Amino acid sequence: xxxxxxKPSIRFAKWAFGAPVPGLDLMLAxxxxxxxxxxxxxxxxxxxxxxxxxxxxxxxxxAAAMGALATAHVAAMRRPRRxxxxxxxxxxxxxxxxxxxxxxxxAGGWTAVAAYGVVAAACGLGLIYVEAERAHDR
Amino acid sequence: MTAEIAAALKALAEANPIAGAVAVGVFGVIAxxxxxxxxxxVFADMAEEGRKGTFQEQLLRALEAMATRETAMQAEIAALxxxxxxxxxxxxxxRGQTRRLIDLLREVRDGKRRPEHIDLxxxxx
Numbered sequence: 001x002x003x004x005x006x007k008p009s010i011r012f013a014k015w016a017f018g019a020p021v022p023g024l025d026l027m028l029a030x031x032x033x034x035x036x037x038x039x040x041x042x043x044x045x046x047x048x049x050x051x052x053x054x055x056x057x058x059x060x061x062x063a064a065a066m067g068a069l070a071t072a073h074v075a076a077m078r079r080p081r082r083x084x085x086x087x088x089x090x091x092x093x094x095x096x097x098x099x100x101x102x103x104x105x106x107a108g109g110w111t112a113v114a115a116y117g118v119v120a121a122a123c124g125l126g127l128i129y130v131e132a133e134r135a136h137d138r
Numbered sequence: 139m140t141a142e143i144a145a146a147l148k149a150l151a152e153a154n155p156i157a158g159a160v161a162v163g164v165f166g167v168i169a170x171x172x173x174x175x176x177x178x179x180v181f182a183d184m185a186e187e188g189r190k191g192t193f194q195e196q197l198l199r200a201l202e203a204m205a206t207r208e209t210a211m212q213a214e215i216a217a218l219x220x221x222x223x224x225x226x227x228x229x230x231x232x233r234g235q236t237r238r239l240i241d242l243l244r245e246v247r248d249g250k251r252r253p254e255h256i257d258l259x260x261x262x263x
Contacts, residue, residue, distance in 0.1 A: 058142065087172075091165055098161035106157060120161070124168045131172050135181035136188065 020080040020133050024126050028093050029073035031119065036066035069093055083134035087127055094123030 016023025038045055039062035057065075072089035080086060101116035175181050245251040 058145075091169060094165045094168070095158075095161045098164055099157040102157035102160045120164075124165065127168055127172060131176065132181050132184065135185040138182070138185070 021126075021129065022077045022080040024122060025073045025077035025080065025086065025089065028089070028119070028123070029070045029077060031097075032066045032070035032073060032093070036063045036070060039063040039066060065096075069096065081133075081137065083130050086130050090123045090126045090130065094120050094127065097123060 016026060039059045043059035043062075069089070069092060072085070072092065076082070076086040076089045097116050098120035101113050101120055104110075104112040104116060242251065242256055246253055246256070
């Protein structure tokens with residue numbers, strides 16, 4: 001019984017965190033989908049001062065941008081060896097999440113700054129990692 | 139729709155330009171590092187170093203495996219030598235018995251011993 005639970009978990013962990021780490025794109029896709037849904041289902045959350053960066057954008061624009069980002073991440077996750085596609089997604093995501101983190105910093109939401117700062121750092125490190133993997137594959 | 143897009147772009151431009159500028163700046167620096175690393179072959183060199191390391195590790199593992207196999211083979215050789223000594227002893231015993239048999243046959247041929255006077259040991263089970 002326990003094997004049925006643990007074995008798929010181990011297989012998933014190996015797929016997600018083993019080279020070339022498609023789990024990074026999966027995590028970013030989930031985050032972007034979450035934001036896209038939030039923009040569509042509960043746009044009032046973007047009215048809060050802490051969401052200053054996105055407050056002035058119409059919810060459909062936020063949902064569309066996040067949806068595009070999520071699509072790029074899913075495409076990169078399915079083909080993690082395509083460095084160009086992956087780097088484009090990671091670079092866009094990095095700019096978005098770092099601007100969100102800095103936006104929170106200006107508004108004073110420090111927990112969110114740390115959280116989105118970590119996400120942005122993962123994007124930056126991911127960019128360098130993908131480049132290193134690309135050189136390794138050659 | 140066009141007016142909406144224009145309004146959205148205007149809103150995006152007005153919405154906290156500091157945050158956007160910082161983000162673009164930081165990721166611009168990261169992109170520049172990557173591009174510079176690519177032109178200076180830093181990533182390629184590191185990949186090559188990694189491959190060399192991997193090759194050395196593989197070589198070391200192969201040597202260790204060979205050493206282990208050598209130890210096992212030496213133990214096998216020692217066992218075979220011991221078996222050889224035992225075989226030599228058995229062959230010597232067999233030779234003695236054959237000599238004794240030939241002597242008995244000679245004695246029977248020459249009439250020095252009657253066949254019924256030969257003591258035959260019981261065949262071991």
